[in-house]
Amino acid sequence: MSTPRDRRPLSLVQRAKDDAPEAEVRPLDWGIVRRLFGYTRPFARKRNWLIVLTLLRASQLPALAWMTALIIAGPISKHQLSPLFGWIAAYAVMAVLTDGLFHFRQRFALEIGEMVVGQMRSDIFDHVSRMPMSFFHRVKLGRILSRVTSDVESLRAGIEQVFFVGIVQLGQMVFAAAVMAWTDWVLFLVVLGLAPVLWLLNNHFRVRLSRDTRAQQESFSRVTATLAESINGIRVTQGFVRQTTNAGLFRSLLADHSRYSMGAARSSAILLPLLELNSQFFVAILLMLGGWQVLDGQVEIGVLITFFLFANQFFAPIQVLGNLYNQALVSMAGAERVFQLLDIKPDWEDAPSAVELPDPRVQAKSSADLAKARGARVEFRNVAFGYDAKQRVLHDVSFTAEPGQMIALVGHTGSGKSSIINLVSKFYLPTAGEVLIDGYDIRGITGRSLHRQSGMVQQSNFLFAGSVLDNIRFGRPEATEAEVRAAVEKLGCADMFDSLPQGLATVVSERGGGISAGQRQLVCFARALLADPRLLILDEATSAIDALTEARLQQALVTLLAGRTSFVVAHRLSTIRHADLVLVLDAGRVVERGTHAELLSLKKHYAALHEQFVRMGAA
Numbered sequence: 001m002s003t004p005r006d007r008r009p010l011s012l013v014q015r016a017k018d019d020a021p022e023a024e025v026r027p028l029d030w031g032i033v034r035r036l037f038g039y040t041r042p043f044a045r046k047r048n049w050l051i052v053l054t055l056l057r058a059s060q061l062p063a064l065a066w067m068t069a070l071i072i073a074g075p076i077s078k079h080q081l082s083p084l085f086g087w088i089a090a091y092a093v094m095a096v097l098t099d100g101l102f103h104f105r106q107r108f109a110l111e112i113g114e115m116v117v118g119q120m121r122s123d124i125f126d127h128v129s130r131m132p133m134s135f136f137h138r139v140k141l142g143r144i145l146s147r148v149t150s151d152v153e154s155l156r157a158g159i160e161q162v163f164f165v166g167i168v169q170l171g172q173m174v175f176a177a178a179v180m181a182w183t184d185w186v187l188f189l190v191v192l193g194l195a196p197v198l199w200l201l202n203n204h205f206r207v208r209l210s211r212d213t214r215a216q217q218e219s220f221s222r223v224t225a226t227l228a229e230s231i232n233g234i235r236v237t238q239g240f241v242r243q244t245t246n247a248g249l250f251r252s253l254l255a256d257h258s259r260y261s262m263g264a265a266r267s268s269a270i271l272l273p274l275l276e277l278n279s280q281f282f283v284a285i286l287l288m289l290g291g292w293q294v295l296d297g298q299v300e301i302g303v304l305i306t307f308f309l310f311a312n313q314f315f316a317p318i319q320v321l322g323n324l325y326n327q328a329l330v331s332m333a334g335a336e337r338v339f340q341l342l343d344i345k346p347d348w349e350d351a352p353s354a355v356e357l358p359d360p361r362v363q364a365k366s367s368a369d370l371a372k373a374r375g376a377r378v379e380f381r382n383v384a385f386g387y388d389a390k391q392r393v394l395h396d397v398s399f400t401a402e403p404g405q406m407i408a409l410v411g412h413t414g415s416g417k418s419s420i421i422n423l424v425s426k427f428y429l430p431t432a433g434e435v436l437i438d439g440y441d442i443r444g445i446t447g448r449s450l451h452r453q454s455g456m457v458q459q460s461n462f463l464f465a466g467s468v469l470d471n472i473r474f475g476r477p478e479a480t481e482a483e484v485r486a487a488v489e490k491l492g493c494a495d496m497f498d499s500l501p502q503g504l505a506t507v508v509s510e511r512g513g514g515i516s517a518g519q520r521q522l523v524c525f526a527r528a529l530l531a532d533p534r535l536l537i538l539d540e541a542t543s544a545i546d547a548l549t550e551a552r553l554q555q556a557l558v559t560l561l562a563g564r565t566s567f568v569v570a571h572r573l574s575t576i577r578h579a580d581l582v583l584v585l586d587a588g589r590v591v592e593r594g595t596h597a598e599l600l601s602l603k604k605h606y607a608a609l610h611e612q613f614v615r616m617g618a619a
């Protein structure tokens with residue numbers, strides 16, 4: 001068995017084809033903005049203060065400009081020295097206030113950004129962890145990684161910068177427009193008349209930029225997805241000497257990404273100078289008209305200076321807003337992808353009426369009761385199942401595993417062994433028929449309560465990066481070192497762990513590097529033993545292990561399984577011989593059942609499989 005797995009070919013060529021671009025989105029979507037804003041609700045006080053500070057700052061900058069204009073047009077142009085000092089002192093106070101507020105605005109914005117980003121990452125993790133296995137067959141690891149990393153990171157800039165800096169800049173523009181209109185409405189009308197030209201020009205380039213930015217992000221997500229898959233599949237890559245081919249394909253994805261990045265950079269390199277040129281063009285027109293009014297004596301020079309100061313306040317934000325708009329597009333695309341992931345509904349969930357699977361060990365009064373309660377009763381009644389609606393992979397499967405029995409599943413590859421185990425673990429629900437655990441229909445009990453009473457040892461013997469000790473107590477983190485040691489001793493393998501460089505404290509890597517295949521398997525056995533499950537699922541490792549270790553593993557296995565109900569996808573004859581019931585599967589059907597001896601005497605499917613086992617063993 002190879003529990004939950006991806007059956008697509010592990011090839012980068014395939015990946016490049018698989019990764020069709022994600023759905024196009026509107027550049028600015030207020031629904032997404034509102035939803036993002038919802039993330040600031042837990043920090044509403046700070047957020048509201050931030051909004052107040054932002055609005056204040058939006059008025060402070062134009063106020064400073066106005067004070068400058070008043071000082072120039074007033075005491076300076078009228079040569080009044082003593083009022084000048086008063087004005088300058090007022091200006092200095094205003095400047096200190098402005099930058100004091102700036103400090104808090106900046107700090108609050110960064111803090112809120114950080115909190116939102118942290119919350120979002122934690123939501124993605126929670127959401128993904130609760131998904132049924134079918135989700136992990138569909139959604140690639142790399143895609144999940146890029147949601148949590150680059151997409152969320154692009155949102156941070158959106159939250160910290162776009163919104164709050166945007167308000168300041170817009171406020172500044174509105175204030176400046178009001179002062180300009182009040183100072184000289186004719187010149188102001190000229191500014192207003194030319195504004196649509198600027199807007200149309202910007203719009204054209206921004207649509208282009210938005211397209212380029214999305215393409216750039218998608219190509220990057222393909223790069224990260226491919227990287228994640230390549231590292232995961234590094235053994236296969238090296239085993240088939242595909243390094244050069246894969247590196248070439250990876251380079252072509254990088255080249256793709258560079259092309260899109262260059263496209264985005266080119267569009268932005270046209271847009272930004274154009275914006276600047278526009279402002280300068282306006283200034284030229286204003287100089288011409290304003291200069292003529294001053295020369296003609298219609299307007300005082302002080303008024304023209306005021307107008308220019310505010311024209312500057314009006315135009316400067318256009319560029320900043322342009323940059324913020326670019327950032328908003330990037331953030332919007334990131335937010336859309338994050339929300340798409342968060343909105344994926346599981347194919348199925350526990351029914352609202354689902355109850356906890358009772359643990360009979362809790363009620364056991366005598367040690368005899370306790371011994372009986374150590375294993376669960378599992379029954380399949382006419383079960384049919386398919387990973388998708390079109391194709392069934394199990395047909396009419398019925399059997400009963402009494403408490404404490406060991407059921408061995410044997411059959412050729414693809415015969416349905418893993419699928420039976422996926423159903424017992426409630427990783428999937430049967431398409432038809434019933435799976436009963438202790439008489440409870442599996443649909444009516446919660447997955448969590450079932451998993452609390454079950455344990456799993458996978459063929460890959462998956463270990464987390466950390467110490468051997470922590471890996472063993474993964475299912476019961478509160479277990480003491482003494483309890484872990486007791487479990488290891490019970491399995492009769494304490495010496496194998498003691499021989500490690502730092503004993504149980506030895507650190508292993510994600511793929512279990514640092515310890516041998518046999519030791520890795522023992523860690524998984526000890527982990528299962530410590531969790532003390534009533535139902536144990538074991539996918540026997542096929543990896544070659546020397547005869548001595550094999551004998552010790554077998555002994556440890558007998559200890560581990562004693563009294564518990566177990567399902568074993570058996571790859572070793574010695575295990576099958578111990579089974580109370582062997583189910584022989586062929587094309588999703590149970591074609592034979594019985595003990596090893598009974599099945600051998602039938603001289604049919606099992607006998608043929610047995611012969612293969614023996615021959616392989618001899619080889």
Ligand SMILES: Nc1ncnc2c1ncn2[C@@H]1O[C@H](COP(=O)(O)OP(=O)(O)OP(=O)(O)O)[C@@H](O)[C@H]1O
Pocket residue numbers: 001002005007137387388393411412413414415416417418419420
């Ligand atoms: N995630 C999946 N999505 C779609 N079909 C699947 C999936 N997993 C398995 N299958 C299909 O279901 C059928 C039964 O597969 P299953 O994994 O149960 O067989 P198995 O006996 O455990 O095989 P093996 O010994 O190779 O692990 C096969 O035809 C297989 O292609």
